[in-house]
Amino acid sequence: MILYNGQFVEREEVSIDIEDRGYQFGDGVYEVIRVYQGQCFAMKEHLDRLERSSKEIKLDCPISRMKLEDNINQLIKKDRLTNGIVYLQITRGAAKRTHQFPEHAKSVLTAYTSEMERPLANLQNGINTKLVDDFRWLRCDIKSLNLLGNVLAKQEAQENQCYEAILHRQGTVTEGSSSNVFIVKNGKLYTHPANNFILNGITRQYVLRFAKEEHFEVIENTFSTEELLKADEVFITSTTSEISPVVKIDDQIIGEGRPGIVTAALQKKFEEEINKLVSH
Ligand code: PLP
Numbered sequence: 001m002i003l004y005n006g007q008f009v010e011r012e013e014v015s016i017d018i019e020d021r022g023y024q025f026g027d028g029v030y031e032v033i034r035v036y037q038g039q040c041f042a043m044k045e046h047l048d049r050l051e052r053s054s055k056e057i058k059l060d061c062p063i064s065r066m067k068l069e070d071n072i073n074q075l076i077k078k079d080r081l082t083n084g085i086v087y088l089q090i091t092r093g094a095a096k097r098t099h100q101f102p103e104h105a106k107s108v109l110t111a112y113t114s115e116m117e118r119p120l121a122n123l124q125n126g127i128n129t130k131l132v133d134d135f136r137w138l139r140c141d142i143k144s145l146n147l148l149g150n151v152l153a154k155q156e157a158q159e160n161q162c163y164e165a166i167l168h169r170q171g172t173v174t175e176g177s178s179s180n181v182f183i184v185k186n187g188k189l190y191t192h193p194a195n196n197f198i199l200n201g202i203t204r205q206y207v208l209r210f211a212k213e214e215h216f217e218v219i220e221n222t223f224s225t226e227e228l229l230k231a232d233e234v235f236i237t238s239t240t241s242e243i244s245p246v247v248k249i250d251d252q253i254i255g256e257g258r259p260g261i262v263t264a265a266l267q268k269k270f271e272e273e274i275n276k277l278v279s280h
Pocket of ligand 1 (some may be wrong): 150175179180198199200201202204238239240
């Protein structure tokens with residue numbers, strides 16, 4: 001089923017106006033929430049970020065936060081989703097095409113679920129990645145529907161048999177095309193600070209917490225592509241990729257070419273967090 005402004009409808013019954021501003025301008029925001037064993041993971045954090053992104057682009061959510069939370073849980077039940085994701089987006093709605101905000105458009109919220117298993121092979125064996133120039137706009141902190149820069153980067157990675165693109169601005173690593181990037185050097189973790197150059201990932205925030213709990217020092221500071229290539233360990237984080245070790249960047253093998261011990265310790269904490277959710 002599709003959640004459409006608070007109603008549950010069949011996919012065939014949904015019609016999106018060709019002048020919807022999400023369709024024409026990418027004028028909207030979105031979230032991807034993970035579902036494990038029928039339970040939402042980090043729902044609060046995702047809805048907080050959705051509210052923040054909406055506020056940053058002056059967009060109103062058509063339904064209340066409480067109703068939205070309830071609707072998402074209902075959607076998961078109706079679809080009998082066990083493992084997968086909820087994709088949720090809000091656009092500024094349909095109106096005669098003008099760049100500036102129209103006076104009478106009503107925002108449109110849609111959400112649907114999709115089955116997805118955990119990326120177990122990647123978690124265990126690690127992933128190959130490619131360095132790609134980050135030429136996106138300067139508000140990457142907003143989870144906006146404008147993803148062309150991310151799409152082109154991911155495509156470049158895929159065309160080079162890589163799972164993810166690691167983006168850099170003039171040699172400073174920012175994030176992945178759909179993930180955050182961490183490096184480990186001499187037992188310390190480094191990741192780009194949560195500013196306008198990156199999306200502050202929910203998984204990133206969990207990793208920061210886990211690292212503190214495990215007494216790993218975390219430095220939220222920029223690092224260069226050179227430091228990236230010389231790191232002892234590299235991993236990416238995202239809702240769908242969880243904590244995926246990076247074993248290769250371009251032609252460079254990272255560390256010993258297999259997931260490192262700090263990464264494995266953080267993966268274990270993540271696993272425990274999922275199990276907490278499931279056992280409740
Ligand atoms: N950075 C970008 C550009 C993303 O698109 C994503 C997720 O899709 C992330 C980081 C990771 O965010 P999260 O951990 O909340 O999924």
